[in-house]
Amino acid sequence: MLDSITPLLTDPAAWAALVTLVVMEVVLGIDNLIFISILSNKLPPEHRQRTRRIGIALALIMRLGLLATIGWIVGLTAPVFDLGIHGESFDTAFSWRDLILIAGGLFLVWKATKEIHHAVDTTPADDHLLEKNKKDAVINNVGSAIIQIIMLDLVFSIDSILTAVGMTDHVPIMMVAVVIAVIAMLVASDPLANFIDKNPTVVMLALGFLLMIGAVLIADGFGVHVPKGYIYAAMAFSALVEGLNMMSRNAKVKKEASEASIVSPQINED
Numbered sequence: 001m002l003d004s005i006t007p008l009l010t011d012p013a014a015w016a017a018l019v020t021l022v023v024m025e026v027v028l029g030i031d032n033l034i035f036i037s038i039l040s041n042k043l044p045p046e047h048r049q050r051t052r053r054i055g056i057a058l059a060l061i062m063r064l065g066l067l068a069t070i071g072w073i074v075g076l077t078a079p080v081f082d083l084g085i086h087g088e089s090f091d092t093a094f095s096w097r098d099l100i101l102i103a104g105g106l107f108l109v110w111k112a113t114k115e116i117h118h119a120v121d122t123t124p125a126d127d128h129l130l131e132k133n134k135k136d137a138v139i140n141n142v143g144s145a146i147i148q149i150i151m152l153d154l155v156f157s158i159d160s161i162l163t164a165v166g167m168t169d170h171v172p173i174m175m176v177a178v179v180i181a182v183i184a185m186l187v188a189s190d191p192l193a194n195f196i197d198k199n200p201t202v203v204m205l206a207l208g209f210l211l212m213i214g215a216v217l218i219a220d221g222f223g224v225h226v227p228k229g230y231i232y233a234a235m236a237f238s239a240l241v242e243g244l245n246m247m248s249r250n251a252k253v254k255k256e257a258s259e260a261s262i263v264s265p266q267i268n269e270d
Contacts, residue, residue, distance in 0.1 A: 018173050021164055025181030027232060028163060031213050032059060032156040033185050034206050035108070037193035038115065039145050041203075047142050052189045055149035060182040062150075062157045067174055073161050076100075092222070097158060102221035104155030108214030111148070112207045119204060155217065205242050209235055 036055045040048045066073050076096040083092035164174040196202050212234070216226050 014170065014173060018177055021173060021177035022180050024163060025160060025177050026184050028160050029181050029185045032152065033189060033192060034209060035152050036149055037189065037196050038203065038206055039148060041193055041197045043141055043145060048193065049190060051142060051145055052193060054146055056182060056186050056189060058150055059153045059157060060179065062153050063160060063178045064175060066157055066161045067171060067178065070171060073158065076158065097162065098221040100155055100158055101217045104152060105214040105217030105221060107151060108210050108217065112210040112214060116207050199246065202242060205238060
């Protein structure tokens with residue numbers, strides 16, 4: 001193992017592949033991190049950080065485990081069955097990877113739709129039902145959140161590993177890139193989750209991202225390959241517009257506060 005790693009340390013192409021792969025893994029990890037952040041923010045504050053760290057740790061373990069079985073992962077792209085319907089932009093020869101992507105996409109669409117409905121539904125919950133067995137409910141919610149994170153970790157991990165396989169043949173480079181990307185996710189998880197929690201409009205934007213990502217996963221499973229550059233460009237543009245909206249709202253609040261402070265002394269003098 002050491003003999004195979006040593007030549008890579010002095011190979012400029014290997015370092016270039018590592019840097020490129022780290023950037024790609026970090027970008028792909030954004031989807032996973034948004035989902036973990038939204039899901040953990042539904043929990044009581046004392047459980048959020050621990051749940052996020054468990055979810056990210058599971059993502060690392062799952063990706064390293066999949067890398068250890070790289071031959072099996074590559075085999076997931078082989079067709080399992082074919083419905084015989086073929087077109088210029090889609091295909092119905094499904095592999096295990098396609099089925100996993102479709103299932104993951106459907107889950108993301110369902111979860112994002114449910115969270116959007118919960119956010120816009122103003123009907124108050126039954127306080128009596130909320131208070132009943134509150135402790136058990138919290139435990140079950142944490143367990144449910146971790147299970148959902150594991151399910152999406154599997155989908156994103158397989159997509160991430162297959163992307164890595166397409167960029168380099170060296171498993172050590174893949175492992176180092178995955179570890180660096182997951183460490184970056186771990187560092188960014190708390191600030192991102194806190195930012196999403198404090199800005200309700202960002203929550204809705206993030207849920208919209210998850211809907212789009214779910215639709216792209218389903219399309220990819222049916223053989224319709226949407227360039228990821230377009231997806232992330234759309235996400236970046238939407239985030240930029242939302243950032244400008246937040247700046248506008250903050251400026252308006254500061255202006256109103258400044259006008260109120262000027263009017264207040266005049267009223268006191270009268």
